[in-house]
Amino acid sequence: MPGRESVDFYTLEARRLGYPSRSVFKLQEIQEKWKPLKKPVLDVGAAPGGWTLFTLRTLGVDSRVVAIDLGELDVKAPLGCEIVFLRSDIFSREGMSFVKQNGPYACVLSDAAPATTGNRLVDASRSYNLALQVLSIAKKNLIVGGNLVFKLFQGGDEKEVRDRAKMIFKQVRLFKPKAVRQNSMEIYVVGMGFCS
Numbered sequence: 001m002p003g004r005e006s007v008d009f010y011t012l013e014a015r016r017l018g019y020p021s022r023s024v025f026k027l028q029e030i031q032e033k034w035k036p037l038k039k040p041v042l043d044v045g046a047a048p049g050g051w052t053l054f055t056l057r058t059l060g061v062d063s064r065v066v067a068i069d070l071g072e073l074d075v076k077a078p079l080g081c082e083i084v085f086l087r088s089d090i091f092s093r094e095g096m097s098f099v100k101q102n103g104p105y106a107c108v109l110s111d112a113a114p115a116t117t118g119n120r121l122v123d124a125s126r127s128y129n130l131a132l133q134v135l136s137i138a139k140k141n142l143i144v145g146g147n148l149v150f151k152l153f154q155g156g157d158e159k160e161v162r163d164r165a166k167m168i169f170k171q172v173r174l175f176k177p178k179a180v181r182q183n184s185m186e187i188y189v190v191g192m193g194f195c196s
Contacts, residue, residue: 010179020048020074023111025179026188027051027149031058034173034190036147038106040064042099044090044134044150045112047071055109056081066102068095069112091133099141108138110150113186124155124185131161131189138194139168148191155185165191 010022017024027050031037039059043052046067053075056063061080067073068090077083084102088095112134114126131152138148148169152161158174165172170193180186 014050019050019053021050022179024050024054026111026177027054027109029177029179030149030175030188030190033175034147034192036107036149036190036192038147040066040103040105041107041109042103042105042137042141043067044108044110044137045069046085047073049073049075051109051111052083053078055107056083066099066105068098090137099137103141104143105141105146106143107147107149108134108142109148110134113151113153120153120155120185124153124157127151127153127185128155128157128161131157132164135161135164135168138191139196142194144194146194148189148194150189152187152189153185154187158187161189165189168196169193170195 010025014022014024037055037058041055043065046052047069052065052067055065056078064082067083067085068088070089072087073085086098114130116123134150162172162174169191173190174187175190176187
């Protein structure tokens, strides 16, 4: 079964390279296509830390990721890099304050997903609401010219999310990386060049 082989490949490759999850290859493909990563970075829903570690390795010495999640990070910053982490809900007062104090940012990342129910309509609706919240965080915390990458479940609202992102970014792309499982509803929204 091809789906199984690709899952195994990405999982094993992530372990070999020292990443805590296979999702790192989604960001890697996005970075290869559009180069959205710029210092400093905010990683929303960062645990277990694959995107945070990939970002630091990609941006190199003196790079800094401000990370927040309800779960714990399972990575350490490479030499000469920094992770500023808070275990909290970003939408809490504490979370919002932490993000603001450590900003502004040149790039906002979010591989966060809502708790899923197995009902595609419910899950897509929850993902849509989360996507709008991530857009709001980016709008409040990005510098002009900054970039945004976030996850969205397909369910009919993709065009609306893209149109909202187009109001504040020069370029917006919807993209499904190869590392996304075949049966997954996941796509990624890439906003380049924040302008308001």
